[in-house]
Amino acid sequence: MSVNSFGRMFRFATWGESHGPAIGAVVDGCPPGIALSESDIQPWLDQRRPGTSRFTTQRQEPDQVRILSGVFEGRTTGTPISLMIDNVDQRSKDYSAIAGAYRPGHADYAYDAKYGHRDWRGGGRSSARETASRVAAGAVARLVVPEVSIRAYLVELGGDAIDRAAFDAEAIGANPFFCPDAGAATRWEAMVDDARKAGSSLGAVIECVASGVPAGWGAPLYAKLDAELASACMSINAVKGVEIGDGFAAARLRGEENADAMRAGFGGPQFLANHAGGVAGGISTGQDVVVRVAFKPTSSIMTPVQTIDQSGAETEIVTKGRHDPCVAIRGAPVVEAMMALVLADQKLLHRAQCGG
Numbered sequence: 001m002s003v004n005s006f007g008r009m010f011r012f013a014t015w016g017e018s019h020g021p022a023i024g025a026v027v028d029g030c031p032p033g034i035a036l037s038e039s040d041i042q043p044w045l046d047q048r049r050p051g052t053s054r055f056t057t058q059r060q061e062p063d064q065v066r067i068l069s070g071v072f073e074g075r076t077t078g079t080p081i082s083l084m085i086d087n088v089d090q091r092s093k094d095y096s097a098i099a100g101a102y103r104p105g106h107a108d109y110a111y112d113a114k115y116g117h118r119d120w121r122g123g124g125r126s127s128a129r130e131t132a133s134r135v136a137a138g139a140v141a142r143l144v145v146p147e148v149s150i151r152a153y154l155v156e157l158g159g160d161a162i163d164r165a166a167f168d169a170e171a172i173g174a175n176p177f178f179c180p181d182a183g184a185a186t187r188w189e190a191m192v193d194d195a196r197k198a199g200s201s202l203g204a205v206i207e208c209v210a211s212g213v214p215a216g217w218g219a220p221l222y223a224k225l226d227a228e229l230a231s232a233c234m235s236i237n238a239v240k241g242v243e244i245g246d247g248f249a250a251a252r253l254r255g256e257e258n259a260d261a262m263r264a265g266f267g268g269p270q271f272l273a274n275h276a277g278g279v280a281g282g283i284s285t286g287q288d289v290v291v292r293v294a295f296k297p298t299s300s301i302m303t304p305v306q307t308i309d310q311s312g313a314e315t316e317i318v319t320k321g322r323h324d325p326c327v328a329i330r331g332a333p334v335v336e337a338m339m340a341l342v343l344a345d346q347k348l349l350h351r352a353q354c355g356g
Contacts, residue, residue, distance in 0.1 A: 008223070009348040010144060011293040012137040014085075017119050018127035024084040025133040027140050027143060029348065030070070032078030034143050041083070041139040043346040048135050054193075056176075056324050063090065065136050083125035083136045087129075088297045101309040101317050105299035112310065123300075128237050128327050131334040138337025141344035150339050152208035152332040153178045155292070157188045158195070161205075178206075199302030199318075204328035206293045208335045210343060213278060215268065216354070217346040224282025224345055225289070231340040233293045238327050241294035245277025254316065260287075289343075293335050295328035343345040 001141060005013035007031050008128040016023030034173030045063045063085055070081030099120045099148040107126035111118040118292045142150070151170045155162050162181035172178050173187040195202050226244040250258050252277070260276055269288055278289035300319040307317045324330065350356075 001103070006235065007341065007345045009352060010141060010341070010345040012063075012134075012141075014130055014133035014137070016130070017121070017122035017124040018087070018129035018135065019086060019119070019124075022084050022086045023129060023133050024082065025137040027070070027081040027083070027137050029345075030081055030140060031077050031080070031144065031270060031348070032076050034076045035074055036071050036075060036076050036140065036143060038065050038067055039086055040143065041067075041136050044135050044139045044142075044333055044337070045085070048132060048330050056329055063132055076185070081140060082169075083133070083140075084134055084252070098317060098319060101315055102307050103299055103317055103319055104305050104307050105296070126220035126237055126325065130237060131272060131331075131337075134236070134341070135333050135337045138333075138340045141337070141340040145340060145347055147214070148210050148212045148340075148343055150208065150210045150336045150343075152206050152335045152339070154204050154328060154332065155178050155180075156189045156205040156206045157184075157328070158202035158204070158328060160184065160187060160191065177329055192246075192325050192329075200325075201301050201323070202326040203297045204295050204326055204331070206295065206331050206335050208291045208293070208332075208339050210289040210339050213284045213286070213289050213343060215284055217343070217350050218279065218283035218298065220282050223346075224279070225284055225342070225347065226277070226279040226282060228342045228346065229289070229291050229339065232342045233335060235335055236293070236331070236338065238295045238298070239293055240296045243277075243292040244279060245290055247277075247292060250275060262283075284346075285347070288291045289339070291335070291339065293331070294304035295326075295331055298324050298327045 003012055004015065011028045012025050014025045042065060045065055049063045059087055068082040068083045068084055070077055070079050070181050072186045106123060108118065111126065154177050157177065159308050162179065162184045168180055168182065171182045172180050177183040177185050179188065192202060215233060229244065230242045260274060261272040263272065264270065268286060274287045274290065278285055278287040300323040302318055304316045304318050307315060311314055
């Protein structure tokens with residue numbers, strides 16, 4: 001069985017391949033009566049769209065979304081919402097050389113081992129192209145949680161981290177890296193240019209913060225809010241690590257340092273810290289929900305890498321074509337979408353059990 005869907009009450013499934021005629025998503029469980037049109041979805045897709053700067057793949061995809069079902073007279077009907085995005089700028093011939101060999105770090109061998117047959121054109125379902133479908137579905141999810149504000153940004157690229165003291169939210173949309181530190185963004189320009197010219201690639205870390213999440217969303221054990229977020233973000237192609245709150249840094253703290261101390265506040269506790277990332281015991285605390293996601297370097301590179309072909313013979317491989325020198329540069333809208341999708345699901349689960 002192949003699993004292509006995520007969520008419990010607010011569910012979505014993505015479909016399509018990188019070099020197929022189209023990609024898309026089906027969103028099921030969306031409450032009825034919500035105002036929805038393509039214009040509610042398109043701005044988020046435009047943020048993820050390729051070819052918008054020299055730092056991303058030059059594949060030219062307009063990523064224009066069409067709503068095929070689930071909306072009538074501008075409002076959701078409560079039935080499945082089908083979203084479609086045409087692929088218009090595929091160049092499958094760029095991948096003909098890798099049809100019989102495996103790209104190290106990519107899913108080529110794993111797909112062959114599992115299915116015995118794979119779509120080698122751009123990586124098929126393993127391509128970052130699939131994430132456009134998630135962004136479209138996430139735009140619908142945002143409308144289910146209007147009380148929540150979600151923002152993602154790069155905090156590290158190629159091992160070079162931002163200066164937290166220089167954090168400027170206004171800078172995030174003012175550079176091609178979704179970077180809140182203008183100085184770091186300038187350094188990253190040179191780093192990405194150098195990697196691309198060398199035929200290589202870089203990894204990066206994205207931080208995502210959701211503000212306005214009420215206390216009480218989540219569950220104690222098997223639908224923990226942080227576990228669902230970790231699962232959602234780990235499902236993004238190229239992601240190799242997820243932290244909630246302080247994450248691994250918490251293991252280097254003492255108990256009194258890690259505790260999110262509380263004092264009396266208006267309408268609830270006033271927290272003096274947020275080491276837990278807004279989640280305690282799998283349930284939201286009302287603080288900002290904070291997730292960090294590590295993206296590996298793009299596996300499709302022009303630098304020769306040792307590999308084997310389908311017969312087991314040793315060879316070298318060079319992946320031609322148009323690739324992101326750092327796939328995480330377009331990852332911020334994707335992480336935001338997964339945050340929105342999880343929170344929409346958790347809100348509806350909470351309402352189903354506890355009302356309100």
